Amino acid sequence: MKRFSLNQATTRHWPLPDLVAGCAEAGVTGAGLWREDVQAYGVERAAALIRDAGMTVTSLCRGGFFQQSGWEEENRRAIDEAATLGAPALVLVSGGLPAGSRDIDAARAHVGEAIGRLVPYALDAGVQLAVEPLHPMFASDRCVVASLRQALDLAAPYPAETVGVVVDTYHLWWDDGVWDQIARAGRERRIACFQVADWVTPLPAGVLLGRGLPGTGCVELRRFREAVDAAGYTGPIEVEVFAEEVWARPGADVLREALAGYRSHVAELPAPVEEDDRAP
Amino acid sequence: MKRFSLNQATTRHWPLPDLVAGCAEAGVTGAGLWREDVQAYGVERAAALIRDAGMTVTSLCRGGFFQQSGWEEENRRAIDEAATLGAPALVLVSGGLPAGSRDIDAARAHVGEAIGRLVPYALDAGVQLAVEPLHPMFASDRCVVASLRQALDLAAPYPAETVGVVVDTYHLWWDDGVWDQIARAGRERRIACFQVADWVTPLPAGVLLGRGLPGTGCVELRRFREAVDAAGYTGPIEVEVFAEEVWARPGADVLREALAGYRSHVAELPAPVEEDDRAP
Numbered sequence: 001m002k003r004f005s006l007n008q009a010t011t012r013h014w015p016l017p018d019l020v021a022g023c024a025e026a027g028v029t030g031a032g033l034w035r036e037d038v039q040a041y042g043v044e045r046a047a048a049l050i051r052d053a054g055m056t057v058t059s060l061c062r063g064g065f066f067q068q069s070g071w072e073e074e075n076r077r078a079i080d081e082a083a084t085l086g087a088p089a090l091v092l093v094s095g096g097l098p099a100g101s102r103d104i105d106a107a108r109a110h111v112g113e114a115i116g117r118l119v120p121y122a123l124d125a126g127v128q129l130a131v132e133p134l135h136p137m138f139a140s141d142r143c144v145v146a147s148l149r150q151a152l153d154l155a156a157p158y159p160a161e162t163v164g165v166v167v168d169t170y171h172l173w174w175d176d177g178v179w180d181q182i183a184r185a186g187r188e189r190r191i192a193c194f195q196v197a198d199w200v201t202p203l204p205a206g207v208l209l210g211r212g213l214p215g216t217g218c219v220e221l222r223r224f225r226e227a228v229d230a231a232g233y234t235g236p237i238e239v240e241v242f243a244e245e246v247w248a249r250p251g252a253d254v255l256r257e258a259l260a261g262y263r264s265h266v267a268e269l270p271a272p273v274e275e276d277d278r279a280p
Numbered sequence: 281m282k283r284f285s286l287n288q289a290t291t292r293h294w295p296l297p298d299l300v301a302g303c304a305e306a307g308v309t310g311a312g313l314w315r316e317d318v319q320a321y322g323v324e325r326a327a328a329l330i331r332d333a334g335m336t337v338t339s340l341c342r343g344g345f346f347q348q349s350g351w352e353e354e355n356r357r358a359i360d361e362a363a364t365l366g367a368p369a370l371v372l373v374s375g376g377l378p379a380g381s382r383d384i385d386a387a388r389a390h391v392g393e394a395i396g397r398l399v400p401y402a403l404d405a406g407v408q409l410a411v412e413p414l415h416p417m418f419a420s421d422r423c424v425v426a427s428l429r430q431a432l433d434l435a436a437p438y439p440a441e442t443v444g445v446v447v448d449t450y451h452l453w454w455d456d457g458v459w460d461q462i463a464r465a466g467r468e469r470r471i472a473c474f475q476v477a478d479w480v481t482p483l484p485a486g487v488l489l490g491r492g493l494p495g496t497g498c499v500e501l502r503r504f505r506e507a508v509d510a511a512g513y514t515g516p517i518e519v520e521v522f523a524e525e526v527w528a529r530p531g532a533d534v535l536r537e538a539l540a541g542y543r544s545h546v547a548e549l550p551a552p553v554e555e556d557d558r559a560p
Contacts (some may be wrong), residue, residue: 102498108456137417139454140498141481146454174419174426176388201421205485218382218420 004262005030005058006255007195007240008037010213014251016041020053022252026259030058032195032238033085035078047085057087058236059130059166059193064092064143066114067107071095075118082127088235089130089192090122091166096141107144112154115163123162130192131155132166135174137207148172148181155190164192167228168240170211173199173219179227186231194228195240196221196266204244211241213254214261221265237266284542285310285338286535287475287520288317290493294531296321300333302532306539310338312475312518313365315358327365337367338516339410339446339473344372344423346394347387351375355398362407368515369410369472370402371446376421387424392434395443403442410472411435412446415454417487428452428461435470444472447508448520450491453479453499459507466511474508475520476501476546484524491521493534494541501545517546 006028011019016037023031031050038046038060050057063078065071075092082090094111097104115129122129131151134143145151148165155163165185172178185191198217203210214221225237239258246254286308291299296317303311311330318326318340330337343358345351355372362370374391377384395409402409411431414423425431428445435443445465452458465471478497483490494501505517519538526534 097498102500104454104498104500105456135416136454137415137483137487140479146456150456174384174416176385176426176430199420202486203417203483206482207417207487218377218384220382220384 001027001267002029003235003237004028004259004267005032005236005238006258007032007059007061007238008034009061010239010241010246010258011251011254012247016046017049019251020049020055022255023055024053025252026255028255028259029055030236030238031055032059032061032193032240033057033087034061035081038081038085043081043084050085057085058238059089059091060085060087061091062093062132063090063129065095066111067095067098071114072117075114076121079118079122079125079127083125087127089128089164089166091130091132091193093132093134094143094145096139096144104139104144108150111145115154116157119158119162123159128161128192129163130166131163132168133171135171147175148178148185152181152185152188152190156188160189164190166193166195167191167224168195168197169219169221169224170195170197170199173224182224182227182231186228186233189232191228191231191233191235193238194225194233194235195238196224196262197239197241209242209244211243213241213246213257214239215265216261225266237262281307281547282309283515283517284308284539284547285312285516285518286538287312287339287341287518288314289341290519290521290526290538291531291534292527296326297329299531300329300335302535303335304333305532306535308535308539309335310516310518311335312339312341312473312520313337313367314341315361318361318365323361323364330365337365338518339369339371340365340367341371342373342412343370343409345375346391347375347378351394352397355394356401359398359402359405359407363405367407369408369444369446371410371412371473373412373414374423374425376419376424384419384424388430391425395434396437399438399442403439408441408472409443410446411443412448413451415451427455428458428465432461432465432468432470436468440469444470446473446475447471447504448475448477449499449501449504450475450477450479453504462504462507462511466508466513469512471508471511471513471515473518474505474513474515475518476504476542477519477521489522489524491523493521493526493537494519495545496541505546517542
């Protein structure tokens with residue numbers, strides 16, 4: 001339970017003060033936040049709200065989208081916001097192909113250059129850039145970084161404290177190379193954030209909002225948690241689910257189900273009780 | 281033009297005799313067929329129709345779905361049908377996870393065992409089994425084989441004339457490892473079929489019917505064709521597009537557009553005309 005964090009995207013329509021109160025009531029101390037929501041509420045005000053509730057921000061989503069004009073200024077603002085919130089990591093969704101382009105190699109090279117340009121600023125701000133590989137179904141329009149190996153290769157030229165990676169079960173579950181890459185990410189000390197969502201079909205149109213709460217799909221979530229643990233990761237475990245049907249429900253109900261799914265399918269199982277321990 | 285083949289799935293509602301007549305009129309001599317359509321028309325009758333038109337069947341789709349009960353009998357029937365049609369390759373879509381299972385490693389191991397069981401029968405029939413890696417968005421419900429490397433690893437224990445792979449641009453375009461794997465597939469003489477479709481977004485619900493005709497999306501189709509050529513592949517190039525909006529149009533129109541897209545985005549460009557050649 002200590003490591004559980006509610007990513008705000010899971011309860012999208014839950015106003016931030018209600019989310020914070022709901023988390024406090026449920027004993028949840030971590031939250032992953034989103035820039036749009038934080039900006040709407042006020043960055044300083046959100047930072048104070050979280051801090052005053054004894055909570056921490058586990059990540060800020062998201063920077064990236066390096067194929068858009070003005071990406072550098074926008075990402076500097078995102079780094080500033082992460083610093084203000086005390087978020088250790090800024091999640092980078094790197095963006096898809098530029099309009100009309102078919103040159104995915106060039107788009108990937110540009111992501112590498114863009115990260116390099118942001119590194120000094122992130123270092124000054126004390127924010128780790130967290131390169132997130134997205135599922136290959138998003139490669140053209142949201143993120144040309146489509147595997148954990150690619151994300152680690154992009155991070156490799158820079159210090160681990162400044163450029164890390166996100167391990168998100170939803171994006172990576174299909175990849176039989178992911179276990180070796182999680183071990184590598186651990187050795188390179190680059191796991192900035194671990195996010196959990198389940199894979200459910202059929203996918204909806206647009207495929208963005210088809211994720212499932214932990215336990216509702218086919219991903220070996222516990223295997224992923226054990227793998228990041230074995231790689232030395234001790235940080236938060238964010239439940240991050242985008243789904244219209246989840247969003248339609250009250251935030252507190254979703255949080256309850258997310259916690260139940262987390263306990264059953266992600267967290268360490270309680271050690272079996274030994275006979276001797278039960279004896280008086 | 282000699283290598284162009286129309287996969288029947290591209291013009292799904294075009295009756296087989298009309299498709300054959302339309303291909304003849306357009307100078308197209310190859311067609312990839314689908315079992316359901318061939319069975320509905322009659323396998324022997326379809327074989328005669330194609331043969332009498334001077335055409336060849338470039339592949340039969342599809343065997344596989346090894347997670348379904350009765351897969352072995354069903355795949356033997358598919359091999360028989362391929363042999364009757366003179367199709368050199370039976371495309372295998374290997375199937376997803378068994379109902380309720382999260383064990384993708386076990387499902388992949390089962391695919392390997394199933395292929396092994398079919399090899400002697402395919403060898404006798406003179407049909408090459410063609411393992412098709414599908415896009416990872418289909419990994420849970422249609423095909424646990426999600427990369428060309430996996431498909432080649434599955435094929436590796438068996439003779440290349442009996443187990444090959446399908447290179448389909450739609451499924452593989454996002455993978456930066458695909459170029460090395462195409463070269464490997466060539467060295468191992470395993471490219472059984474090369475299929476072309478373009479990637480277009482947004483994806484429709486269910487994601488099966490979202491493909492684009494060549495040139496309508498973001499895939500480097502010519503780069504793929506050059507890569508399979510460089511790997512020594514000299515076989516047919518099937519245009520295989522599943523899309524409701526393509527299916528809604530007359531077959532002959534779709535064939536015309538597929539040919540135009542093939543010429544502009546896939547085929548070798550005509551050699552530039554030299555000054556000297558133009559002189560009388």
